[in-house]
Amino acid sequence: MPTMPYTPDKPKLAESPDELRARIPGWGADLDPADRPAVPKERFAPEITGAHWEFPERQPEKWPRERSIEHKFLTPVFGTSCPPKGLSGVIRRYSYRRFSEGRAAHWLLLLAADRVDTAESRLGSLFSRNPDNPVAETGVRSEFTHHGLSSRRGNRVDKVHHPLDPVVVAAPWVLAGGVAFLLVRRVARRRR
């Protein structure tokens, strides 16, 4: 005898609405879509937002603020967390100036700039009063204080790739060290 879904009716639920209402606190409280705050998706009501402007006053632009070329102009308000600096800043500015958000090049350049930024900051910290401390900054001590080994027992699948994390973090440095070593060795040999 053919069964669902090869026949029209939906299978019956194990529990009736009354049983669900008795078991689950609040079951069906939002059954009516009218009670759901995200319905309908768009609801024109500018008067309820608290805004007392049609277009906000402009925040002062203290340095040339990078922006998507898909914007008509610089938005009136923006974050000022980390102005672009160094080589990473050059890459970021180029990416914003040249490519729209629709282009993979835009995002790949920004990701590349992130890696350059990390390298610049790591090197810069060596000459600062607050140098990087890889043990403290990776929080790896919690492996010993918060059950690092026993937490990974059982079926969890992410333990397979956890060993990759230190590789991902260290690989650029190992590669850069290798390249630097080869360059120094080549220069030294030429001088001999």
Place this chain on the structure above:
Amino acid sequence: MRAMVYRGPYRVRVQEKDRPVVEHPNDAIVRVTRAAICGSDLHLYHGMMPDTRVGMTFGHEFVGVVDEVGPSVRNLKPGDRVMVPFNVYCGSCFFCARGLYSNCHNVNPNATAVGGIYGYSHTCGGYDGGQAEYVRVPFADVGPSPIPEWMDDDDAVLLTDALATGYFGAQLGDIAEGDVVVVFGAGPVGLYAAKSAWLMGAGRVIVIDHLDYRLEKAASFAHAETYNFAEYDDIVVHMKKITDHLGADVAIDAVGAEADGNLLQHVTAAKLKLQGGSPVALNWAIDSVRKGGTISVMGAYGPMFSAVKFGDAMNKGLTLRTNQCPVKRQWPRLFEHIRNGYLKPSDIVTHRIPLEHVAEAYHIFSAKLDGCIKPLIVPNAA
């Protein structure tokens, strides 16, 4: 002030940083009393989100006390206890006027596809976040709301994103009475989405993850039927088997960019950053929902492309509903549900960690150590 600062992938620290200042007449400066680490902060922490700059302070889930206000602020005053939605938004652009607060067009010069989010890279506007003693809150008359007197900081901070997003995700599923709802991911947002699905009249709620301790929470907190995908050769086939081969009516992706379950997808996205996100949960959602069903996505993905099984989605006639949550829209109804005892947000909090130990907090949450589900950050000035 003391603030969490990003130092590159997998590295954060707490250091002295200038206290933020009023940069716009409608800014407020808020002294943070409670913050949280969100699962989506881990995408930044792992270096996946483009334009995440060294020196940025993360944190889009925070509450606090107003310390200073700009000259045009009318609705708040110093000393007010406030909860701040993770969305930075103006309240007056085309999108805000229609309630799409997460899609504001006036706050993020860096991208048009996403609105402004505190502490969430320059791709989301370049705003420092709330894992610090103080934070700048733009449009103080629009986003923040006084915390109701009956609500404590732990519950309030969860309303600034995790609970609101989970509740919103269930709404995106367009759940009808008796629907079978499958939620991928038993993290904070997945737990809240599963719990919310019942409020909308779901007949059966199923939660999928690979962490047994989180699935136990899904069973106890969200009354859900749970399955550990690591125990099945093919979780999609299993979903078909347990739904009479029909599939679920609604599938909710509460995982996002770092989904496990397919090593190639995970490594290419989370480790090698060659995709905007690992779409394992999304692909499972597409394949395990019934034809004509609905998929809700509020798991966060990066702006790059991802290897999504779009052909199956098209051929099955699925409805894909997505967005970042417009948080403040959810609050009045969520307040009612909390007061009625239907939801207790802080039931999922597992760790309260001082700001000074934020690096350990990130590692514990990232590596899922110590039964971690939701870590809160307690600043020194709290």
